[in-house]
Amino acid sequence: MAIASLSEIPAGAGELSVWPASTTRLPHGDMAVGGVSLAEIADRFDTPAYVLDEGEVRERCRTYRAALPEADVLYAAKAFLCRAMVRWVEEEGLGLDVCSAGELELAVTAGFPPERIVLHGNAKAPRDIGAALRLGVGRIVVDGPSEIARIAAAVGPQGRQRVMVRVVPGVSAGGHEKIRTGTEGQKFGLSPADGSAQDAVARILGQPRLELTGLHCHIGSQITEVEPYLVALRTMVGLMALVRDAHGVVLPELDMGGGHGIAYRPGESALDLTALARGLRTELGESCAAAGLPVPRLVIEPGRAVAGPAGVALYRVLAVKRTGRKVFVAVDGGMSDNPRPVLYGVRYAPRLVGRHSAAAARTATVVGRHCEAGDVLAADVELPGDVHPGDLLAVPVAGAYQLSMASGYNMVGRPPVIAVHEGTSRLLVRRETLEDLRSRDVAG
Numbered sequence: 001m002a003i004a005s006l007s008e009i010p011a012g013a014g015e016l017s018v019w020p021a022s023t024t025r026l027p028h029g030d031m032a033v034g035g036v037s038l039a040e041i042a043d044r045f046d047t048p049a050y051v052l053d054e055g056e057v058r059e060r061c062r063t064y065r066a067a068l069p070e071a072d073v074l075y076a077a078k079a080f081l082c083r084a085m086v087r088w089v090e091e092e093g094l095g096l097d098v099c100s101a102g103e104l105e106l107a108v109t110a111g112f113p114p115e116r117i118v119l120h121g122n123a124k125a126p127r128d129i130g131a132a133l134r135l136g137v138g139r140i141v142v143d144g145p146s147e148i149a150r151i152a153a154a155v156g157p158q159g160r161q162r163v164m165v166r167v168v169p170g171v172s173a174g175g176h177e178k179i180r181t182g183t184e185g186q187k188f189g190l191s192p193a194d195g196s197a198q199d200a201v202a203r204i205l206g207q208p209r210l211e212l213t214g215l216h217c218h219i220g221s222q223i224t225e226v227e228p229y230l231v232a233l234r235t236m237v238g239l240m241a242l243v244r245d246a247h248g249v250v251l252p253e254l255d256m257g258g259g260h261g262i263a264y265r266p267g268e269s270a271l272d273l274t275a276l277a278r279g280l281r282t283e284l285g286e287s288c289a290a291a292g293l294p295v296p297r298l299v300i301e302p303g304r305a306v307a308g309p310a311g312v313a314l315y316r317v318l319a320v321k322r323t324g325r326k327v328f329v330a331v332d333g334g335m336s337d338n339p340r341p342v343l344y345g346v347r348y349a350p351r352l353v354g355r356h357s358a359a360a361a362r363t364a365t366v367v368g369r370h371c372e373a374g375d376v377l378a379a380d381v382e383l384p385g386d387v388h389p390g391d392l393l394a395v396p397v398a399g400a401y402q403l404s405m406a407s408g409y410n411m412v413g414r415p416p417v418i419a420v421h422e423g424t425s426r427l428l429v430r431r432e433t434l435e436d437l438r439s440r441d442v443a444g
């Protein structure tokens, strides 16, 4: 599936700025990602389909490692995980952040070193803790007081498990209320303001089978400013100083979580990784010096910023309808493969691909095929006025929190994932079939 290079024009900035860096324009309105034509992918793998640019994922991992060489960078698996992703992240030297036995088992059985994995979650099932201990994860992040004795009891007399404490540093940040996790009044973490974080630290230090390696926080997601991280960091270092004063224990690690924002549409801002790295480094040095603490090892956990911009969703137009003053363009996917617009009201910038159109642009709303009026993929976007059934639409920045949140609604079946890299395409996850759905339905 290699593409002749003569007519390729680099995507560059402008309207393709949120597409993978490998994106090029091809003749007849087609586009290539990772050197592979999107129209060819649609023909070969059918639609809807998710395209994942391996080079973009790897490059994003490398950029993180280069920006913060002194830190541990963990990829947050919940953004999107499959075995190939596990391997790429491993080969690029990142760790992994998981939140269930499922993510953990997939990663370890795909060859990921368990000591580089951190398990977190506000409500860990016995199965999650059991898998973490059996497989030997590097850290478990304690999110509530009742977990401490449960984990210690599950460790067994011979073992010792490294843990961290999830702290809410009292910082509200993030792209939507549902993804702001840094303050009290939401379900995650333990607060230093009411003393519950300090209590958890004391209880862990009293458990010989647990080794407290540090504090953890994750203030939210889709954050585009550096400042909330620095405010949170000051609180975290302050709490580390309190731990030292109360217990004489200097914690060697500080995990500042993820949440790094990305642009979904041209012109939107993203978190500046260079500025974040510089800010974290400076603030950590100064806060620790002021508190008389040695600088702990920094850990960060980006998910969206690694996977999101590497993905492109491909849909086929099934119907175009004009009702009142609105034009609806309905495609063959929707809220079952991308619930984000419904959940958070996020906006995307879909594009017609695979055909050149000279028609003037008009405002249309791209909707899915599901039986809910709220099944909107992209409200009020500019598309060529002659978009018709059979056309192909591509939605960039589709790599994070889409397929990982996909559902079986309407028994449409979840789309396949196709990796593209240096001119070749490869099926990573096959399409969910009616047989898959039927095989779970075990009684008639």
Ligand SMILES: *Cc1c(COP(=O)(O)O)cnc(C)c1O
Pocket (backbone or CB within 6 Å): 076, 078, 079, 097, 120, 217, 218, 220, 221, 222, 257, 258, 259, 260, 301, 302, 303, 304, 305
């Ligand atoms: C979700 C999550 C992340 C990743 O968040 P992104 O917004 O995808 O970067 C990191 N750490 C924890 C604890 C999380 O819950």
